[in-house]
Amino acid sequence: MAPELRVVGKPLPRVDAYGKVTGKTVYAADFTLPGMLFGKVLRGTEPHARIVRIDARRALTLPGVRAVISAADVADVRYGGALKDETVFAREKVRYVGQPVAAVAAATSEAAEAALAAIDVVYDPLPAVFDVEGALAPGAPLVHEAWETYSAIPILYREGNICNRARILAGDVERGLAEADRVFEHRFTTRMVHQGYTEPRAAVAAWDSAGQVTVWSNTQLPFEVQNTLAEILQLPPSRIRILVPGIGGGFGGKLRVGVEHFAALLARKTGRPVRVITTSEEELTAAYPRQGTIVELKTGVTRDGRLTGKQGRIFFDTGAFAGSGPGVASVATLILAGPYCIPNLHLEGYAVYTNKTNCGSFRAPSGPQANFAVESQMDIIADALGMDPLDLRLRNIVREGDEGPTGQLLTGVGLEECLRRAADAIGWNDRRPGPSRGKGIACGWWTTTGGSSGVYVKINPDGTVALNTGAAEIGTGALTGAAQVLAEQLSVELSDINLVSADTYSTPFDFGAQGSRTAFSVGNACRAAAADLRRQLFALASRQLGVEPDALELRERHVVAGGKRVSLADLSRLSQQSGGGLIAHGTFIAPPTPYDTKRVEAHVYPAFHSPSFHAHAVDLAVDPETGEVTLHRYVVAQDVGFALNPTYVEGQIEGGVAQGVGQALSEEIVYENGRVVNPNLTDYKMPTTLDLPRIESILVQHPSAVGPYGAKGVGEPPNIEPPAAVANAVAAAIGVRITSLPITAEKIVMALRKETP
């Protein structure tokens, strides 16, 4: 790397800042077309029932109503991720309250609402399963009867209501537990939570005369939505153009088709553009929230705190459709192992169908749930052994050159530094300053997801640079990070980079804004394109300056050699006049991470690429009367490899902690008999800035060998450890351990009163 970095590593304003702070950015929900109709979705009202009849005749007579569609109007195809079990509308039966049954398009939003109310649906209720225990009980009703016939990736393990069981099997866990001086068994539970993005899911679709449909959507994955729509609409993907304007947050909740298919189908039916936007109630009853879980851990440890073996199971309540469940259940096993050296492991992740909404991905899927269990238990073990929880962790954590749970070689491991610095910053050695006050610590690891990225890059005649990428900027600043890499490599400023993004028609393929991969992967594709452009620039400049290409270098928007120089702007103009213009493409895909294939079963994510490591430390107080928790300080030390833009890395940490604190203390989608009883933002309680202290970030930098300038994925990790760190601090403050999320004031008061909640 160049010794002096000008752009990467600098806290520069992000490229999309102006539009967002001035309110001029057009989001999908703002997007309007002439003649546009408004679409709404009619949703099932029974957790499990046969559909006897759908009668839309009256709805169609209402003023302004242009179309009503239901299962009979769409191709009978199943789509989905690892397991194709979803349909656009319920066919024959509904499987959760909120499942789409029909959709309408009308001239106004109000007319569409009226049409929904006028559709008559008759249900014949069926026995339902409302939780994992119910779903796994012998003789439980099946959420999907004939689902062996659904297409799926072949490795999945499926049985009854289980749509995957992924395993890590390392060493001999029986022997490991036998070798232990003590064995600890615990059970933890977590609840379903929503991503809480500001902007609901939204899409506008318009068909053209050639039979192509353009969809403006706030999806994180335009190419994924393109493929899903291709299945649903029965068209080749290239007949479907997905464009992503501004997105008001995603966090994994906008990875999969949301309302794009309704908009496209209604637009096809009516011959008019159609916009569909979800309501808060739809979001909280029928989106892709994080799965509730049950975690059982059995961990063996020697007297001096060495972990000898771990047996663990995590059950994901994935709802009525598999969604991300099979993959999430896989990732979970790597989190259950923890960032620890444990020679003997038997870890299982289950994705279980129930009659609830279809759960999906939420920032570090499985991370907070599994980490909450693992790191809560580490503190329980430390307490039981009379050890400092920090020391117990330092005794067992992975370090440079160690092996991961599935046998991968770990490099760039900054965990010890994270733990020590977070502990120092929170004043770990000065604990329990007052009554009902406690400090907690938790650590973990996470992956940088792979997947292809391609970019086109051109140097404009004023020396600015256009970067075309198929990735969407979902608000993380990741494309600013990638643009910083490009600017650094081309010796221009970040403000010189113009971004063109997320148009399946024109931009190169990108695996999408998911898995903390965008800056990492798009940044590397930019490096490839920049290398090509440097060759072109040096060839042109060599002729201009009369200097051999080898003697040239890029500096401050110029190609220089000794005292001679020529600007990129001049070279671009010259190339337009004499060489076709300065354009290039670059591609990147992360190299595979070798692991021991014998250690895994039915596993979708068997190893972590360029893993990040992190430690969270919190200092809080609990009001013993009300159970209210007040966070005084929150410190995150995160090994980010290299911080392409410290400001936005810190922004990711702050946002991730805020979301994590919500999951720790207050957030929960509450189901009663298959119905959500708090489907609004008053009763579903997310923390605000008033509920949070300033979050202190410590950026630890043990570089990835692959990432641009050593960067690792940074977006998801900050969401992992907050529940565990808060739980450990609460336990320290009140002396009682709460093993279920969220740790509400009510639970704290009951725990202090020794009542069971």
Place this chain on the structure above:
Amino acid sequence: MAPELRVVGKPLPRVDAYGKVTGKTVYAADFTLPGMLFGKVLRGTEPHARIVRIDARRALTLPGVRAVISAADVADVRYGGALKDETVFAREKVRYVGQPVAAVAAATSEAAEAALAAIDVVYDPLPAVFDVEGALAPGAPLVHEAWETYSAIPILYREGNICNRARILAGDVERGLAEADRVFEHRFTTRMVHQGYTEPRAAVAAWDSAGQVTVWSNTQLPFEVQNTLAEILQLPPSRIRILVPGIGGGFGGKLRVGVEHFAALLARKTGRPVRVITTSEEELTAAYPRQGTIVELKTGVTRDGRLTGKQGRIFFDTGAFAGSGPGVASVATLILAGPYCIPNLHLEGYAVYTNKTNCGSFRAPSGPQANFAVESQMDIIADALGMDPLDLRLRNIVREGDEGPTGQLLTGVGLEECLRRAADAIGWNDRRPGPSRGKGIACGWWTTTGGSSGVYVKINPDGTVALNTGAAEIGTGALTGAAQVLAEQLSVELSDINLVSADTYSTPFDFGAQGSRTAFSVGNACRAAAADLRRQLFALASRQLGVEPDALELRERHVVAGGKRVSLADLSRLSQQSGGGLIAHGTFIAPPTPYDTKRVEAHVYPAFHSPSFHAHAVDLAVDPETGEVTLHRYVVAQDVGFALNPTYVEGQIEGGVAQGVGQALSEEIVYENGRVVNPNLTDYKMPTTLDLPRIESILVQHPSAVGPYGAKGVGEPPNIEPPAAVANAVAAAIGVRITSLPITAEKIVMALRKETP
């Protein structure tokens, strides 16, 4: 080349056909944005006058009026082509009737009209020059007083009202004329004509919060307009994004900034999107029409018909601003030379300022005017020598390996074949079948303009291909031709190609849709990108099929080797999973055409790249009573090098002839004392399909060494010869020569009565 061509050379439907035939294509004039205002331009009413006062106070009080701007509101910059003499609004004085003086933005088009009427402008008239003779007369008023200070390309020759005089000087013209047996001197005149595009000039501009402006325009040259707006708005070009939706015709009339600057300035002033569309009256009084000319020719010839020398001058009435004049005057000299071997030449092209609208480029600029003179005189000479006009031409035309007038080596010369086949087709040897019936023939040559093209290409996972180009499809089908080249090279079908075009922000630089270059140059850039993609495809397929890359070939959307094959779709998916996706870029610029630099002066286009050759033959009747001309047959034999798509080449020929017949027989913007007296489409008479016979095309194919599959530029040439061919046929029919365009019925009747018109 591959022995069997599947896509190129085939009459396939064009890629933009569906939207156009179904009326769904969005043109710039259709483009609407929420909150958009309507802009209108106030135009000067005096040919030459000092502006005493502009008072917009009353206009600003009218309902709906949001802004009035004039010279005082814009930066004092001059812009233009070879010579920067234009301003957005008249400053201090107006120089032609129609020159923009102010512009308004209002909530409705009607309110904007009312505002125009309410602006009070007081003029103090100045002496004006209304034609070339007046402008060149001693002591003539100067259209621009201090114009030596304007910036200009250095080679121009400027004096008085002359803004360029380009010359070809070859051999010794005095000796050439002295060696002749006879010397012929003639004078020809042509009038100002409009391109007659269906859609008026239109633009919508919208500024964003970051100070960038996006302009949807029906320009032929988005990158040129971007640069001009950068000068006008005083911004770096990359802050200006030009997008070209559908265009309803251009023909050179939409090369330069039209209304984009008014839209951008009004939008900046009002903070709202603004649309500006010209009216027919504005088009016919203040657009960029073809210059009227005076041509003087003095040609020496031997008794047996050998041309020994030619002295010629063409004067372009370029209006109040240079516009394309300096370049057009240059090109004209190559047309004055004709496609003939003449050892001694002294040819001059003058661009002359007058107080008329600013003339521009119109399909083969200078071609019809100069060719009308040259080819009329050839027939006069043949008559005088008692030779068959065809024989006189065949005696003198250039053939393979000959030298052009400026010394370029001519290759791929199909002119003799064109002449012989056009003559055969029209029944040349069976002339004068009836009274007042005549056949005429004319021939010529033209260039394929160079300039850079860059493309980005990606192969989608369904095997379709996205082609990103900075060129606009202006209705010629040229991008279909380029897409055919790409499809051929990648073994896919034309319908597999998706086009993304003409967005200065995202697409690579392209020199633009001008000079018959688009299919030629973009097609060659596609060849370069396809070569890169073939390498990528073969590398991937080699691993898939276990076959060496050298043994592979592309066939029918697959990579094949013996009995093994893998589809492009599968390879694309594979690449997305394992290699970043199949993307590539390609660039092209035409190599220079060597010529004898000593033969030219002040010359902007000293040689013709990959020249095309053509002969037109017409069979017509003249009603001696009314002077009405009825075309019975019209044959074009054009050496197109290789017809990438015969249908659209024929379409270009048909359209070019129709426009040329209009210029030959009826079209004329009539000025009286500096004012256009026929500024409407009733009095400005363009031919319709009812006025034209079926136009018969003969595609002659002497390949260019550079063009894709040998293709040469085809768009402009068909517009060159119609006036000459028609004039020669009319002369043959009535026995009287008319030397001024248009050859109206009135002129014919007067000629038959031996009156001077």
